[in-house]
Amino acid sequence: MKNKIIIALAILGVVLAIGTAFYWGQRQNPLPPAFTPASNPYENGIYAEGIVEALQASGSNVNIYPEVAGTVNQINVKEGQDIAAGAPLLSMDDSVQRATTQQAKAQIAVARASLKTAEDAYQKQKAAADIDPRAVSKDALDGARDAVGLAKANLDVSQRQYETATSLLAKYHIHALSAGKVISINTALGSYISAQGVYDTYTQQNQPIMVLGASGDALAVRCYIDEVLLQKLPSMVDIDAYMFIRGSNTKVPLKIVRFQPNVSPKIELSNQRTERVDVRVLPVIFSFDRPKELTIYPGQLVDVYVGKRAS
Numbered sequence: 001m002k003n004k005i006i007i008a009l010a011i012l013g014v015v016l017a018i019g020t021a022f023y024w025g026q027r028q029n030p031l032p033p034a035f036t037p038a039s040n041p042y043e044n045g046i047y048a049e050g051i052v053e054a055l056q057a058s059g060s061n062v063n064i065y066p067e068v069a070g071t072v073n074q075i076n077v078k079e080g081q082d083i084a085a086g087a088p089l090l091s092m093d094d095s096v097q098r099a100t101t102q103q104a105k106a107q108i109a110v111a112r113a114s115l116k117t118a119e120d121a122y123q124k125q126k127a128a129a130d131i132d133p134r135a136v137s138k139d140a141l142d143g144a145r146d147a148v149g150l151a152k153a154n155l156d157v158s159q160r161q162y163e164t165a166t167s168l169l170a171k172y173h174i175h176a177l178s179a180g181k182v183i184s185i186n187t188a189l190g191s192y193i194s195a196q197g198v199y200d201t202y203t204q205q206n207q208p209i210m211v212l213g214a215s216g217d218a219l220a221v222r223c224y225i226d227e228v229l230l231q232k233l234p235s236m237v238d239i240d241a242y243m244f245i246r247g248s249n250t251k252v253p254l255k256i257v258r259f260q261p262n263v264s265p266k267i268e269l270s271n272q273r274t275e276r277v278d279v280r281v282l283p284v285i286f287s288f289d290r291p292k293e294l295t296i297y298p299g300q301l302v303d304v305y306v307g308k309r310a311s
Contacts, residue, residue, distance in 0.1 A: 038244035042307030050223035050304040054213030063208035069194035094172035104162040111158040115151035180212040224281035240309040254286035
């Protein structure tokens with residue numbers, strides 16, 4: 001009886017194995033794509049990954065880093081706000097530095113009083129020596145004159161210390177050097193920031209405390225052409241390009257703005273601070289008219305195909 005049970009279980013196992021193999025061996029129909037993948041619209045087009053940014057005359061977005069460390073106690077702007085040159089952006093707690101500055105200012109008053117005392121003493125001794133050279137010894141007169149020189153030097157040092165302290169105090173209040181738009185604010189009230197920026201608890205990396213772009217709503221695409229494809233890149237007169245928005249079937253025509261004439265190491269856009277590959281790239285900047293049916297934000301990754309304009 002036991003042998004029959006064992007034989008029956010073995011046959012059942014073989015049948016299950018064959019059924020499982022047959023089931024998993026069937027060709028599964030793939031799921032339809034959520035959107036049509038970008039296809040090359042040119043016969044010999046060049047593909048490049050691009051990133052959307054504010055359209056600017058030169059450079060890229062402005063990353064704001066403080067020159068001193070401190071605790072944020074005031075943020076004067078909001079994300080998406082257009083700002084003028086010189087506008088206050090952010091302030092840090094400057095109580096310690098302000099006390100240091102007041103102390104340096106007080107030292108100037110003390111140094112000036114010391115200089116006046118030394119000058120009065122020297123003038124009195126000099127006047128007495130002019131009347132009667134025997135009334136004051138030469139060593140005493142020279143000592144009084146040297147005391148005046150020392151007091152002047154101390155006053156000069158105190159003034160320089162005050163100027164340095166005042167200059168350092170101003171660094172606790174960050175202002176915009178040029179007009180632009182606030183793209184992102186990466187800190188909050190009470191956060192500690194330093195010259196390395198602010199620590200992001202999610203990415204566990206330092207990042208700028210604030211990022212500024214160009215004023216207005218005009219956007220551009222910065223794409224990176226691999227150095228091995230540069231010989232196939234058309235001239236600025238003949239260049240043509242399209243941008244494909246990921247997650248949609250939208251194809252947007254691009255207009256060449258400029259080449260950034262500096263081939264630099266490629267940086268993976270997914271993680272700019274850590275991922276690098278042994279390829280150098282040429283940044284090429286395009287502008288485009290924002291599609292009405294789609295919302296596009298700076299920092300968004302897009303697919304770009306570059307080709308030669310049809311004659």
